[in-house]
Amino acid sequence: MAKVTFLPSGDSFEFDLASLPYGEHGKPKSFLDVAEHFGFHLEHACGGSCACTTCHVVVKNGERFITEMEDDEADRVEMAADLQLGSRLGCQAVITSNDADITVEIPSWNRNYVSEGGGSMNLGDAIPAPRK
Numbered sequence: 001m002a003k004v005t006f007l008p009s010g011d012s013f014e015f016d017l018a019s020l021p022y023g024e025h026g027k028p029k030s031f032l033d034v035a036e037h038f039g040f041h042l043e044h045a046c047g048g049s050c051a052c053t054t055c056h057v058v059v060k061n062g063e064r065f066i067t068e069m070e071d072d073e074a075d076r077v078e079m080a081a082d083l084q085l086g087s088r089l090g091c092q093a094v095i096t097s098n099d100a101d102i103t104v105e106i107p108s109w110n111r112n113y114v115s116e117g118g119g120s121m122n123l124g125d126a127i128p129a130p131r132k
Contacts, residue, residue: 001014001016002015002016002017002095002097002100002102004034004095004100004103005102005104006035006057007105008105011040013034013037017029017095017098020034020037021037025047025048026048026055027048027092028094029096030094031057031095032044032048032090032091033091034095035090042090042106043055046091050072051076053076053077053089055089056077056081056082056087056088056106057088057089057093057104057105057106057107058086058105059087059088059102059103060086060103060104062100062101062102062103063102065096065097065100065101066088066093066094066095067093067096069088072092073088073092080107081107081109082109084107088104090104
């Protein structure tokens with residue numbers, strides 16, 4: 001069983017790669033695909049098409065169990081806020097083995113955006129309604 005842990009929440013999900021159904025967000029078996037399958041919120045304003053950086057994650061351990069970064073992802077991830085060694089786009093980094101035990105961190109700029117009233121960019125409510 002593969003395992004992915006998302007920080008800072010510590011939510012962990014175990015699954016069999018062969019039976020994980022593709023949810024059509026990001027590449028099949030990507031961090032975004034796993035998050036969507038388990039109902040875990042990982043922002044993805046472009047729907048997982050490698051057109052933004054809102055699903056930016058930082059791989060803390062287990063990088064050997066994910067695909068290498070392709071040119072499209074490399075070009076896009078360079079634009080991410082808080083770029084770090086281990087930065088990947090959650091929609092593009094694909095888990096490759098059931099032996100995987102991977103930990104990724106969602107950068108604080110992305111977590112804080114939602115908690116400070118930004119809401120989900122996917123739902124079109126990035127700008128909070130004015131107070132009456």
